Amino acid sequence: MDKMGPVQVVGLCGSLRKYSYNGMLLARALFYAKLKGAECIRYPSEHLILPLLNEDSLLDGVPLVVRNLKQIVGNADVLFIATPEYNHSISGVLKNALDWISYKGNPLEGKVAGIMGASTGQFGTVRAQIHLRQILSALGVHVIEKPQLFVPYAAQAFRDDGSLSDHHLETIIEQLVDICLLNAQGKK
Numbered sequence: 513m514d515k516m517g518p519v520q521v522v523g524l525c526g527s528l529r530k531y532s533y534n535g536m537l538l539a540r541a542l543f544y545a546k547l548k549g550a551e552c553i554r555y556p557s558e559h560l561i562l563p564l565l566n567e568d569s570l571l572d573g574v575p576l577v578v579r580n581l582k583q584i585v586g587n588a589d590v591l592f593i594a595t596p597e598y599n600h601s602i603s604g605v606l607k608n609a610l611d612w613i614s615y616k617g618n619p620l621e622g623k624v625a626g627i628m629g630a631s632t633g634q635f636g637t638v639r640a641q642i643h644l645r646q647i648l649s650a651l652g653v654h655v656i657e658k659p660q661l662f663v664p665y666a667a668q669a670f671r672d673d674g675s676l677s678d679h680h681l682e683t684i685i686e687q688l689v690d691i692c693l694l695n696a697q698g699k700k
């Protein structure tokens with residue numbers, strides 16, 4: 513990690529959908545992070561289409577696509593992770609990616625994470641984010657506690673310009689970004 517340079521942010525989205533609401537939410541968080549001087553990479557969701565982790569098939573080593581992912585998140589100071597809620601938990605895509613990232617050396621130890629989620633239901637990924645926090649804490653990630661960012665009724669939540677129609681939610685995104693960046697600066 514560069515001690516002097518801008519905070520490095522990597523954004524991951526746990527949905528593979530082209531017009532994913534979580535992708536839109538992640539884009540909004542990255543918009544604010546860039547505005548505040550961070551260097552941001554949005555990890556392409558299609559690169560999260562990884563083989564399912566099977567320790568029996570690892571005799572040839574960790575696949576290149578996984579090594580790239582581990583390197584990119586390892587270079588980050590802050591992770592933004594936007595999770596969809598599938599059956600009250602995170603997506604299989606995201607869980608598989610996190611398992612791979614942690615395999616054979618965990619590059620996430622000590623990273624700051626801002627987690628968020630959008631769902632079409634009324635709870636806005638509350639239940640998925642409880643699971644995501646638990647997984648990230650197993651990986652030694654410093655997940656920001658507050659504010660918590662839940663976007664319910666996601667199909668109605670976004671304006672055409674990518675902003676949230678609920679002003680309160682926009683404020684929460686910006687606050688979460690600020691706290692993530694401040695925490696990361698404090699660790700530099």
Ligand SMILES: Cc1cc2nc3c(=O)[nH]c(=O)nc-3n(C[C@H](O)[C@H](O)[C@H](O)COP(=O)(O)O)c2cc1C
Binds near residue numbers: 631636
């Ligand atoms: C398999 C599956 C399970 C789902 N389970 C939930 C759920 O538990 N709670 C919820 O609010 N929405 C649930 N949904 C609806 C998602 O919130 C919705 O599909 C959302 O658009 C997914 O996020 P995305 O737009 O980023 O892909 C589920 C969708 C799928 C496909």
